[in-house]
Structure formats: C-alpha cells, structure tokens
Amino acid sequence: METIERREYSFSYSPETPEDIRVVVGIDFGTTFSGYACASVRTCEVITNTNWPGVNNGSFKTNTVLLYDENLKVSEWGARALVGDTRERKNRGNKSPKPVELFKLHLGNISDNKKPKLPQGLSPEKAITDYLRMMEFTEKTKVVMRQCIYDANLINNIGTQNLQFSTEPEAAAVHCIKVLKDHKINIGDTYLVVDCGGGTVDLTVRKLLENNRLKEPTERSGGFCGSTNVDRNFIEYLENIVGEHAISSLREKHYGQFQYVIQQFCERVKHQFTNDSSDFRTFEFNIAKYCPALKQYIKNPAKDKLEQDDWIIDIYYKNVKLFFDPVVAQILDLINEQLKKIDKCSIIFLVGGFGESKYLQAIIKERFNTYKVAVSPNPVAAIVRGAVEYGLDMDTIKTRVxxxxxxxxxxxxxxxxxxxxxxxxxxxxxxxxxxxxxxxxxxxxxxxxxxxxxxxxxxxxxxxxxxxxxxxxxxxxxxxxxxxxxxxxxxxxxxxxxxxxxxxxxxxxxxxxxxxxxxxxxxxxxxxxxxxxx
Incomplete structure (x- = not known):
C-alpha cells in the first residue's frame, strides 16, 4: 500500500484567474544578446524594440553585459557596458571592475569550469535581476527567473499568471507559423526549428494542426554549441601563438582590449564567413592595433617571431574553418538525431543570431540536401516576437512532449x-x-x-x-x-x-x-x- 509522510515543504501561490491584460511583452533573455517586443491585445501588432543605449537604431538586441562599480552597483549595461569598461579603465586604471558577461550560463546544467567567474559578492541571481531591471519595461531556471523578474519589479505578484514561460524554440516555432503557407506547409505537415543562439542551440519539431495549432510529436533537444564557441576557438588559436599566459594576462588586466579583440573578429571575420574560400580575404590580426597591451606579456620565442612579422598574425580561411567546424558538427549531430525521430520533415527553419551565419546555413543545406532549409523571417528577433505572438494566443500550443x-x-x-x-x-x-x-x-x-x-x-x-x-x-x-x-x-x-x-x-x-x-x-x-x- 502506498503511503505518505512528512519531510520538508514549501509553497508557491498564484491567483486563480489572470489579471486584466492589455499589453503582452516578450523578453528574450539570451546568453550573449537580449531583446524584447510587445503588442497590444487590441491590435495584435507586434513591435520589436530597436532603441538601445550605445547601439545604432535598428538592432533587435543588445549585449547581455553589465558593468558594475566597486560597490556592485550597475554603472552601465548592454553595449555601453563594453564601451564604458574601456573608458573606466582609461580613467581609473586596470583595477576598476570588469564587465560581467555570460552569467546566464550559471542557470545551465554545465560544468563549473565552463561557467564565467563572477566578481566577489555577485550572485547569478543578482546579475540577472539587475539586467532585467535595466531593460526598464515600465525545474531551477524558471524558478530563478520568476524570482529575478519579481525582484526587478516587472511583476507585482511573484505567483501571477500574467508571467508565462516558453522555450526559445517553441516561441520560434510559433513565429514561423506566419510563413508556413509561403513554403507550402499544410495541415498535418511537420517542421523542425533549429534555434542557434550565442550560448546554446535548441531544436523542436512541430506538426501543424487546424486553426494554426501546433503539436509536438517528439522530445526537444539542445546543446551548448552556440556561436560563442567559435569565439572561444579563435581565442585558443591566439593562445597557441602568443602563449596562454599572455592571453590570460590580457583578459585579466586589460579586459576592454580583450573584448575588443573578440568584437573585431566577429565583425570582420565571423559574421562575414561563408563556405566559399574565394570570398575570404586573409585577416591581418594586428596586435599593435587591436590589443597593444598584449605585447608586454608575450615571451620568446613567440615574441621574436612576432616582432619579425611586425606584430601581425595572418588568419587564413582554413584557420577560420577550424574555428567553425567543431561547433557546426555538434549542430549537425543535433539535427540528425531529431530527424531520426520523425517519419517526414517538410522544412527545417533556422532562427537565432547564429542562424544568420552563411557558413552554417551552407553546411546544413549541404548535409541535409534532401530537406528544404530556410531562414525564418527576422531570425534574430524570431524568439522574442514568437513569445509575444504566443502570449496573444496561448491556445496555439496543443500538445507537448x-x-x-x-x-x-x-x-x-x-x-x-x-x-x-x-x-x-x-x-x-x-x-x-x-x-x-x-x-x-x-x-x-x-x-x-x-x-x-x-x-x-x-x-x-x-x-x-x-x-x-x-x-x-x-x-x-x-x-x-x-x-x-x-x-x-x-x-x-x-x-x-x-x-x-x-x-x-x-x-x-x-x-x-x-x-x-x-x-x-x-x-x-x-x-x-x-x-x-x-
């Protein structure tokens, strides 16, 4: 006979009915970039925010970065946190606090050595709360997020039903409904959404039902193989040339320059990289230009070699391909495993910032050439817009696995x-x-x-x-x-x-x-x- 007994207990409460809802706000809290969108329930027109401090208008997202002062109060956030870091260090020296990045990874089920170190006295929950508060919208992950959203004053009642969660690929799947007819997807057809973000890649299969309802025929999957891993491989390549100690010192003592190195790699190489080597121009990584402080930490024999080369490291197509390929291979495996679970897939949608990569798109189309592969409309904003669209009609999701x-x-x-x-x-x-x-x-x-x-x-x-x-x-x-x-x-x-x-x-x-x-x-x-x- 089954029995029950006391151990320890806790409670969480929610109102029995939702409060009056006039506006739906969707927040895409990402590992590297974040954004939000909103819509009036009267017009259902989804508006994606493109006005961020320190970012040119037109960008759907801003950096998931915070810059704290010595008292752990936020001095800058988003893109300005990176710019502000350079300014702070110039004015106050290298002992000033560094920007805090990738703190969302502390919510993930990954080893501690892959989680970024946070300043002493700063918890992941405080960083998340501070970031959500700065956006100014005036399990473990969802519990933490609900508490942080409450602490950031975005909801008045911690148990309110007006705060709902959706997975990123599910939100993207909802967003893709609008273009299914353009791709001749009919009722009963199945499609795969591959959400390629900065930290993670998440996949979900959806089947279209009548009245634009969706069912989930297979269990979703994902992995920590987002685009930041390409950046990491680039940094490891530099370490092999200048030495691990040199890069470590640059990161620790001149973080603004270290971050600038990654920004330049992304802008000049990663974002433009394709599978056509004839499109690629050798990237001359000029240490004196991009990170002059690095020179003092480089030791012989690497130092002699770089001095002879005028402190320039040539990065060729084959090098960048090696930055991408291990990451892309993981994504291909995830897609392959999902496709094995279903009898037929009418189309594969790529969403997310990494989904815009021409190289990634080309390799996926080449590997899965018997499938139709398409990039969703507004791939960077697909998740946040899909979250709003789901909030406007939460009956869209019929089943889940x-x-x-x-x-x-x-x-x-x-x-x-x-x-x-x-x-x-x-x-x-x-x-x-x-x-x-x-x-x-x-x-x-x-x-x-x-x-x-x-x-x-x-x-x-x-x-x-x-x-x-x-x-x-x-x-x-x-x-x-x-x-x-x-x-x-x-x-x-x-x-x-x-x-x-x-x-x-x-x-x-x-x-x-x-x-x-x-x-x-x-x-x-x-x-x-x-x-x-x-």
Whole structure:
C-alpha cells in the first residue's frame, strides 16, 4: 500500500484567474544578446524594440553585459557596458571592475569550469535581476527567473499568471507559423526549428494542426554549441601563438582590449564567413592595433617571431574553418538525431543570431540536401516576437512532449530481495518514487495524471506530499541521482485509520503545472502551482 509522510515543504501561490491584460511583452533573455517586443491585445501588432543605449537604431538586441562599480552597483549595461569598461579603465586604471558577461550560463546544467567567474559578492541571481531591471519595461531556471523578474519589479505578484514561460524554440516555432503557407506547409505537415543562439542551440519539431495549432510529436533537444564557441576557438588559436599566459594576462588586466579583440573578429571575420574560400580575404590580426597591451606579456620565442612579422598574425580561411567546424558538427549531430525521430520533415527553419551565419546555413543545406532549409523571417528577433505572438494566443500550443518524468514520494514497506537494504529506514519503510507522468510521452494542454495514496500511520493528522522530477524514465527511489524536488503540498488528515485515501493529481497547463491533493475523506482539495520544467 502506498503511503505518505512528512519531510520538508514549501509553497508557491498564484491567483486563480489572470489579471486584466492589455499589453503582452516578450523578453528574450539570451546568453550573449537580449531583446524584447510587445503588442497590444487590441491590435495584435507586434513591435520589436530597436532603441538601445550605445547601439545604432535598428538592432533587435543588445549585449547581455553589465558593468558594475566597486560597490556592485550597475554603472552601465548592454553595449555601453563594453564601451564604458574601456573608458573606466582609461580613467581609473586596470583595477576598476570588469564587465560581467555570460552569467546566464550559471542557470545551465554545465560544468563549473565552463561557467564565467563572477566578481566577489555577485550572485547569478543578482546579475540577472539587475539586467532585467535595466531593460526598464515600465525545474531551477524558471524558478530563478520568476524570482529575478519579481525582484526587478516587472511583476507585482511573484505567483501571477500574467508571467508565462516558453522555450526559445517553441516561441520560434510559433513565429514561423506566419510563413508556413509561403513554403507550402499544410495541415498535418511537420517542421523542425533549429534555434542557434550565442550560448546554446535548441531544436523542436512541430506538426501543424487546424486553426494554426501546433503539436509536438517528439522530445526537444539542445546543446551548448552556440556561436560563442567559435569565439572561444579563435581565442585558443591566439593562445597557441602568443602563449596562454599572455592571453590570460590580457583578459585579466586589460579586459576592454580583450573584448575588443573578440568584437573585431566577429565583425570582420565571423559574421562575414561563408563556405566559399574565394570570398575570404586573409585577416591581418594586428596586435599593435587591436590589443597593444598584449605585447608586454608575450615571451620568446613567440615574441621574436612576432616582432619579425611586425606584430601581425595572418588568419587564413582554413584557420577560420577550424574555428567553425567543431561547433557546426555538434549542430549537425543535433539535427540528425531529431530527424531520426520523425517519419517526414517538410522544412527545417533556422532562427537565432547564429542562424544568420552563411557558413552554417551552407553546411546544413549541404548535409541535409534532401530537406528544404530556410531562414525564418527576422531570425534574430524570431524568439522574442514568437513569445509575444504566443502570449496573444496561448491556445496555439496543443500538445507537448515531456522532457522529464514526474512523480510523488511515498513510503512503502521494505520488500526483502526487491528493495536495497541501505534504503530501509528504522520503521521498515522505503521512500519510493511513484510515477505520475513519464518522460517522452505527448500530453495535451490541461491533461491530468492521478494517483491514490494512503497514510503511513493510523494516527497521522497531516500529510506532506512531495513532488519530484527527473530525466530518468523509470526511477525507483526518490533519493537516486538526478532526482530533483519540484515542491510540496501540506494537507490535513481528519479522523484516524489507514483507509483515508488521498487523490494526487498533476495537471499540465499551458506553461505551468497545477497539482491538487484531494482528501477523499472530507472532500477538501489543496492546490499549488509549479513552473513547468520543459
């Protein structure tokens, strides 16, 4: 018999009905660049912001960068944080604070050595909050983001339903609906969206239904193979020539110049790179021009060689190709794996800033030459515009495929020969993972999954129902590796005895889960809402 018992608990609350909504705002908080768009629910006209401090008008995004002063107060943000860094260091010397970049990676499931170091006293949550606040719009990731958005005063109630989350590829898939007819995509056809950003590449398959509704036939996928990895490969190439110590010193002591090196590489090489070598002009990387401070850190024999070459490093087509190819190869593998999961794909859409790369486009078209490959309209703004379009019509998404397995914790009697002896508690029970919904299944919006539980002790007067999620398909115990706690619901248990059934229900809403725990003895129902980890 399944049982439940108290452990620890917490709650999150939301209003039962949304507040009056007049404007929908979509925020694309990216690893390297961010943007936002908005639309009136009356006109449904989506307007993408192109007015950023320190950026020429017309740019859909600005840098996800912050510049703090010595008291950890934001002095500049966006593109100005990089310009401001150079100015600050010129005026105050190299001890002034450096810009903070790539802090979104702290939300990702990657090794710590790949996450950027933050200034002492600065947490990822504070950096995210500060950045969202500076934009001035007057699972783990969604929980952190909701708290940061609340702290940034973008919402008045931390549990409000007026804040909804969507994955970047899903938002892009919604945005692509507008051009499906142009590509002769009909009801029943399936298309793949490949969102190529700065930090990550995310993929989702969607099937077009009637009335522009979308279903998700396969589990989405992704990887940390965005365009910043091309920059990293370029920097590693320079390290091989001038020495790792020289680049490390430049980064640490002259960050403005280090950042300028990357900016020049992106503008002069990366953004213009194609698969046609005849289009490429050798890039003369002039150390004296781009990063003069680097000279003092270069040691022999590299120093003698560079002095003979007038401090110029020639970067050829074959070099840049090597910067791109390992990253592109990962993207090709991700696409290939997604295509294996479906019988037919009518078109592959590329979105995101990296999706504009002519080299990436050409290699994808060459590798998948039996498929139609297209770049979505406004690829850089596709995610943020799609988020607004989804907010205007949240019925667009008909089904999703679960990326996690969900369940509830319950104590059951230890079974000799079946359960592990080390998991047995002093009362002879084992905490089991009771499955509610399994990873990989396709669920409709508002689909429910239920399970009945009973108390562990006849005199138990309260129950603390714990909900968990995991990437595993068939977990057995709640304390296994990769089991994450979703939340708790506390309920009263009137009367006595073991025959006091409790009905636990998990309902997958549009972008959040609603859990209900119903005491079938007194018919009282308890509800709580959790962010949908998708």
């Amino acid at each position: 679960l990326k996690w397995t969900y369940g509830v914790g319950a104590y059951e009697k230890f079974q000799e020969g079946t359960d592990e002896q080390s998991r047995k508690n002093k009362d002879g029970y084992v905490l089991k993972f009771i499955l509610l919904a399994k990873r990989g299944i396709e669920v409709d919006v508002n689909q429910k999954f239920s399970k009945k539980l009973t108390p562990k002790r006849p005199d138990q007067n309260k129950a603390f129902v714990e909900f968990f999620y995991t990437p595993k398909y068939t977990p057995k115990y709640c304390d296994e590796s990769e089991i994450h706690k979703l939340g708790n619901v506390e309920i009263d248990l009137p009367d006595t005895g073991l025959n006091r059934p409790i009905l636990v229900t998990l309902c997958f809403g549009k972008m959040e889960m609603v859990v209900t725990v119903k005491n079938e003895t007194d018919r009282r129902t308890y509800r709580s809402r959790f962010n949908l980890e998708i």
